[in-house]
Amino acid sequence: MRLQLHTQADEIQPFLTDESSAAGRAEGIFFPQNEEEIREALKFCRENRKPVTIQGARTGITGGAVPSGGLLINLSRCSRALGMGWDEESQRFTLTVQPGMLFSQVQKGLAEKEFNTEGWSAESLRAYRRFGTAGRWHFPADITETSASIGGMLSTNASGAKSYLDGPMRAHVLGLRALLMDGRALVLRRGGQTARDGGFRLRLEDGSAIEGQLPGYRMPRVKNASGYSVAPDMDLLDLFIGAEGTLGVVTEITIALAPLPKLSWGILTFFEEPALALRYVQALKAIQGAHRPAAIEYFDRACLEMIHREQVETHAHLGLPLLPPAEAVYAEFRHPDQEEMDLCLHQTAGLLENAGANPAETWLAVTPQDLDKLIGFRHAVPESINRIIADRKREFPTLTKLGTDMAVPDDKLEWVLGLYTESIRALGLEGLKFGHIGDNHLHVNILPRSELEYQAGKALVLDWARQVIAAGGTVSAEHGIGKLKTAQLLAMYGEQAVAEMRALKRCFDPQGLLNPGNMFTLEGGA
Amino acid sequence: MEIVVCLKQVPASTRVRLNPATNTIVREGVELMLNPFDAYALEEALRLKENFGGQVTVLSMGIPSAEGILRQALGLGADRAVLLSDKRFAGADTLATARTLAAAVRKLGTVDLLLCGRQAVDGDTAQVGPSLAQKLDIPHLSAVRRVRLLGNRELLCEKMSDEGCLKIRLGLPALLTVVKEINTPRFLNLQGYLQSLRAQVEIWTADDLQLDPARIGLEGSATWVVSTAAADRRKTGKDIPGSPEEAAASILAALRQKGWSKPEREESRG
Numbered sequence: 001m002r003l004q005l006h007t008q009a010d011e012i013q014p015f016l017t018d019e020s021s022a023a024g025r026a027e028g029i030f031f032p033q034n035e036e037e038i039r040e041a042l043k044f045c046r047e048n049r050k051p052v053t054i055q056g057a058r059t060g061i062t063g064g065a066v067p068s069g070g071l072l073i074n075l076s077r078c079s080r081a082l083g084m085g086w087d088e089e090s091q092r093f094t095l096t097v098q099p100g101m102l103f104s105q106v107q108k109g110l111a112e113k114e115f116n117t118e119g120w121s122a123e124s125l126r127a128y129r130r131f132g133t134a135g136r137w138h139f140p141a142d143i144t145e146t147s148a149s150i151g152g153m154l155s156t157n158a159s160g161a162k163s164y165l166d167g168p169m170r171a172h173v174l175g176l177r178a179l180l181m182d183g184r185a186l187v188l189r190r191g192g193q194t195a196r197d198g199g200f201r202l203r204l205e206d207g208s209a210i211e212g213q214l215p216g217y218r219m220p221r222v223k224n225a226s227g228y229s230v231a232p233d234m235d236l237l238d239l240f241i242g243a244e245g246t247l248g249v250v251t252e253i254t255i256a257l258a259p260l261p262k263l264s265w266g267i268l269t270f271f272e273e274p275a276l277a278l279r280y281v282q283a284l285k286a287i288q289g290a291h292r293p294a295a296i297e298y299f300d301r302a303c304l305e306m307i308h309r310e311q312v313e314t315h316a317h318l319g320l321p322l323l324p325p326a327e328a329v330y331a332e333f334r335h336p337d338q339e340e341m342d343l344c345l346h347q348t349a350g351l352l353e354n355a356g357a358n359p360a361e362t363w364l365a366v367t368p369q370d371l372d373k374l375i376g377f378r379h380a381v382p383e384s385i386n387r388i389i390a391d392r393k394r395e396f397p398t399l400t401k402l403g404t405d406m407a408v409p410d411d412k413l414e415w416v417l418g419l420y421t422e423s424i425r426a427l428g429l430e431g432l433k434f435g436h437i438g439d440n441h442l443h444v445n446i447l448p449r450s451e452l453e454y455q456a457g458k459a460l461v462l463d464w465a466r467q468v469i470a471a472g473g474t475v476s477a478e479h480g481i482g483k484l485k486t487a488q489l490l491a492m493y494g495e496q497a498v499a500e501m502r503a504l505k506r507c508f509d510p511q512g513l514l515n516p517g518n519m520f521t522l523e524g525g526a
Numbered sequence: 527m528e529i530v531v532c533l534k535q536v537p538a539s540t541r542v543r544l545n546p547a548t549n550t551i552v553r554e555g556v557e558l559m560l561n562p563f564d565a566y567a568l569e570e571a572l573r574l575k576e577n578f579g580g581q582v583t584v585l586s587m588g589i590p591s592a593e594g595i596l597r598q599a600l601g602l603g604a605d606r607a608v609l610l611s612d613k614r615f616a617g618a619d620t621l622a623t624a625r626t627l628a629a630a631v632r633k634l635g636t637v638d639l640l641l642c643g644r645q646a647v648d649g650d651t652a653q654v655g656p657s658l659a660q661k662l663d664i665p666h667l668s669a670v671r672r673v674r675l676l677g678n679r680e681l682l683c684e685k686m687s688d689e690g691c692l693k694i695r696l697g698l699p700a701l702l703t704v705v706k707e708i709n710t711p712r713f714l715n716l717q718g719y720l721q722s723l724r725a726q727v728e729i730w731t732a733d734d735l736q737l738d739p740a741r742i743g744l745e746g747s748a749t750w751v752v753s754t755a756a757a758d759r760r761k762t763g764k765d766i767p768g769s770p771e772e773a774a775a776s777i778l779a780a781l782r783q784k785g786w787s788k789p790e791r792e793e794s795r796g
Contacts, residue, residue: 349717359716362717368538369538
């Protein structure tokens with residue numbers, strides 16, 4: 001075999017974790033650079049009956065890339081752009097990349113109009129030349145952690161603040177190439193192969209086919225990253241998006257690009273009371289059409305107080321004015337011209353005044369530099385939480401982050417905010433709420449100060465999950481299930497549905513070697 | 527206190543993009559922004575006004591689109607905005623710019639304090655502020671990181687220097703150029719922004735300033751840019767294998783081969 005299998009402990013060690021801090025074990029690791037080498041690595045795993053875990057940039061926080069034995073295939077060296085296209089019908093460029101290319105690398109290449117074009121086809125080079133003079137373009141999928149890989153984003157159907165307007169990763173994937181565990185390749189294009197009445201026959205590159213039944217569960221009607229995305233007549237491309245690597249190894253991804261919006265402005269608005277912030281959020285959510293916000297994000301008073309404390313005590317967050325102790329809502333707007341933006345801002349001023357906020361005390365970012373500061377603030381909230389947890393872990397080593405990723409239907413938003421607030425208060429816990437309120441999707445974090453509080457917090461999160469499921473919500477709206485939330489997935493869909501998920505996986509990977517333990521255990525149970 | 531803040535519009539990116547097909551500079555979509563150092567000068571002026579009263583006037587020399595940064599300053603709390611815009615101002619070096627700004631400051635009337643950013647991020651000369659003070663015959667301090675008002679007509683300033691910090695008293699009127707350590711600029715707010723849409727930005731030409739055309743713009747400049755070139759920042763890195771000692775020896779050998787180092791001197795030092 002030409003591809004090297006690294007088996008030294010110090011070579012494997014750095015790749016046993018992801019950002020969830022869960023730690024796994026593995027006997028060896030491959031670093032393939034192209035599809036041929038991935039095929040070679042899979043062959044080795046198959047012939048030696050080794051389970052294999054596929055890794056991208058390991059930025060996930062549910063342990064999807066953490067191995068539980070067997071071998072690792074790390075795709076960080078599959079990081080090239082493979083070609084570009086121009087789609088006449090939709091009047092947009094497309095980019096085909098290897099799965100290990102990072103989101104930040106894609107955006108940088110697009111911003112600087114510079115890709116390594118070695119080996120590109122004549123058609124790709126034509127599109128690239130056209131792209132060179134075609135103004136500014138970007139990849140409109142939005143994520144908070146920009147060091148994520150495109151393959152990871154696809155496998156988790158990643159999303160971020162601006163997914164409120166642009167949708168999650170799924171909305172931006174036009175096609176993929178993947179290898180199944182047995183080495184056969186498949187090519188999927190948007191609109192190419194579809195299921196019929198819950199059954200599917202997926203043609204592979206070599207002319208053979210895989211047939212099977214899709215799980216029959218109903219997806220919640222909310223932003224969702226829990227379990228396979230299924231529908232009776234679905235586009236089979238969607239089956240691979242968000243499958244957490246359980247069906248095949250994606251080797252090429254074609255994504256849709258979009259012209260960079262001419263104006264992207266953000267407003268951070270402060271409120272005295274959560275109810276007033278919610279009134280403003282509901283008004284923003286009611287906006288449809290051209291003035292619809294790109295993002296609506298919420299931060300409770302505890303978040304602002306935490307950042308304020310760091311600003312005063314450690315001079316952290318330089319460049320950001322001192323935050324007031326208040327509830328805050330961030331809204332971002334995009335418009336092709338100034339006149340539209342100004343109209344939109346007049347409208348927004350009215351909305352926030354109706355909700356009791358003072359337009360003179362808002363923070364308005366009108367330049368990319370100021371926008372970066374507000375985005376930096378948003379990013380600082382989870383990072384500060386991680387620092388606090390890390391500090392407390394020194395005293396209570398068993399502590400882990402207790403954060404949620406649940407989303408509820410529109411009419412349950414007020415209820416769920418009240419649920420979180422009241423139950424945290426009733427138990428006397430320290431908790432913070434922030435996140436994608438436009439999608440009724442909040443990250444609630446509990447910061448335990450003792451082992452007792454940690455246990456109480458854990459029980460509370462499970463209780464919330466039960467109530468959110470009963471209200472038609474999801475246990476994971478964007479982080480995915482990975483290996484850490486399998487019990488919650490089971491609670492959400494039930495044993496029958498998870499058995500159907502297992503059966504689906506067996507159609508593609510009969511021996512259960514590929515990414516075992518992601519979403520569900522192969523043996524049953526949670 | 528009557529404060530004037532000088533603002534400059536600069537390109538938002540220092541990176542020159544080339545069209546991969548034609549190797550020519552991509553000019554479309556080049557964004558302009560307020561010179562970052564000037565934002566600190568404006569913030570300091572607004573704080574002084576809030577604490578001690580008075581009026582803040584923002585002043586810029588530039589193309590008509592520079593009205594944008596002046597309007598932004600009005601939205602942030604400046605009271606009056608003046609744009610010096612005239613084809614005859616074009617191509618000015620720092621000397622001709624300072625002459626033009628000085629004429630505008632004189633036309634404004636009584637001014638107690640002039641604030642400028644330490645330098646503009648496009649030209650990076652840091653000359654216009656001090657030169658403007660010289661033209662107006664008032665004292666100036668550069669690289670100021672703290673300002674306190676002593677009584678009515680005197681400032682106590684902290685000026686950054688290579689050795690640390692100098693505390694200097696100076697009488698008004700005076701000109702200060704400020705560094706980014708001086709404050710954290712505020713964000714625009716929605717009310718200020720919406721009000722600024724209706725605000726007036728005054729446009730002054732060379733005629734308004736009664737300036738001799740031979741003393742302004744390219745013609746009045748003492749220096750001319752002969753050519754400009756973008757530095758090639760592409761990394762052409764190379765892996766150098768071996769232990770640190772071996773790697774150091776290979777680097778030294780490579781440098782010697784290129785004639786970048788003198789063996790005798792290096793060895794006599796060792």
